[in-house]
Amino acid sequence: MDFIDMLRAAERTNRSLLCVGLDPEPARFPGAWKGDPSRIYEFCAAIVDATQDLVIAFKPQIAYFAAYSAEAQLEKLMAHMRAVAPQVPVILDAKRGDIGSTAEQYAKEAFVRYGADAVTLSPFMGYDSVEPYLRHPGKGAILLCRTSNPGGSDLQNRRLADVDGQPRVYEHLASLAQGDWNRNGQLGLVVGATYPEEIARVRELAPTVPLLIPGVGAQGGDARATVQAGYRADANGITGLVIVNSSRAVLYASSGDDFAAAARQAALATRDELNAARGA
Numbered sequence: 001m002d003f004i005d006m007l008r009a010a011e012r013t014n015r016s017l018l019c020v021g022l023d024p025e026p027a028r029f030p031g032a033w034k035g036d037p038s039r040i041y042e043f044c045a046a047i048v049d050a051t052q053d054l055v056i057a058f059k060p061q062i063a064y065f066a067a068y069s070a071e072a073q074l075e076k077l078m079a080h081m082r083a084v085a086p087q088v089p090v091i092l093d094a095k096r097g098d099i100g101s102t103a104e105q106y107a108k109e110a111f112v113r114y115g116a117d118a119v120t121l122s123p124f125m126g127y128d129s130v131e132p133y134l135r136h137p138g139k140g141a142i143l144l145c146r147t148s149n150p151g152g153s154d155l156q157n158r159r160l161a162d163v164d165g166q167p168r169v170y171e172h173l174a175s176l177a178q179g180d181w182n183r184n185g186q187l188g189l190v191v192g193a194t195y196p197e198e199i200a201r202v203r204e205l206a207p208t209v210p211l212l213i214p215g216v217g218a219q220g221g222d223a224r225a226t227v228q229a230g231y232r233a234d235a236n237g238i239t240g241l242v243i244v245n246s247s248r249a250v251l252y253a254s255s256g257d258d259f260a261a262a263a264r265q266a267a268l269a270t271r272d273e274l275n276a277a278r279g280a
């Protein structure tokens with residue numbers, strides 16, 4: 001099944017727009033695991049087991065594994081997610097971006113080594129840096145568009161003087177992802193929950209592209225405003241999906257031995273809040 005079909009199936013089966021982000025920080029692990037990078041797999045697997053029926057996707061952030069030379073634990077975690085939650089797509093948050101020949105290797109890393117269903121990319125180097133990912137049939141490529149951090153404005157909100165209508169950079173990217181760049185319907189966009197007006201603008205320019213929206217929870221984004229700005233459905237079903245990510249607020253809901261149960265409660269509350277905002 002391809003990435004978009006998996007998203008739709010997980011959304012239906014789990015009645016969810018929530019993506020749980022897997023950003024394991026050993027310093028925040030519970031009890032005897034605290035500070036121990038060899039527990040990264042066990043910690044993340046416990047979170048996956050506790051939330052797999054509540055999510056539209058999982059999003060491991062590769063930096064949290066690479067920083068501890070824990071790539072083998074990430075491989076094991078990918079296999080675990082496939083085994084316990086085959087219905088849930090996995091988005092590898094890697095934010096890669098490089099010339100085509102190097103991008104080919106990064107695409108193999110994401111889709112072959114780790115078996116991810118989609119990967120996040122920086123589109124800064126242009127279409128030829130994105131195209132190698134699109135050669136993997138059915139896999140998703142999710143482009144940074146209007147990121148959740150304040151510094152996102154430094155470049156993404158600048159206007160492009162030589163493009164008709166002088167759109168902002170993020171607006172131009174949204175148009176490209178809806179149109180010329182999206183040759184096989186594999187593209188998605190990252191838009192921060194911290195900027196709901198920009199989510200609405202992206203949705204206007206890219207009505208059918210799935211939006212990965214980090215920034216609720218620890219970054220303070222408003223779940224209700226996020227869904228209202230980005231989610232679209234009509235009588236025939238969902239026309240514009242949102243994948244709303246929360247990482248730290250779920251992972252570290254408790255620092256005690258009840259961390260997995262607490263993560264489940266946090267995920268459940270966020271899922272229900274997102275559903276209430278779309279009237280589901």
Ligand SMILES: O=c1ccn([C@@H]2O[C@H](COP(=O)(O)O)[C@@H](O)[C@H]2O)c(=O)[nH]1
Binds near residue numbers: 146192216246249
């Ligand atoms: O614009 C962006 C793009 C990616 N991220 C990533 O999402 C999670 C957010 O974690 P929280 O703990 O829920 O704040 C993290 O992996 C970021 O690298 C983002 O925050 N904003």
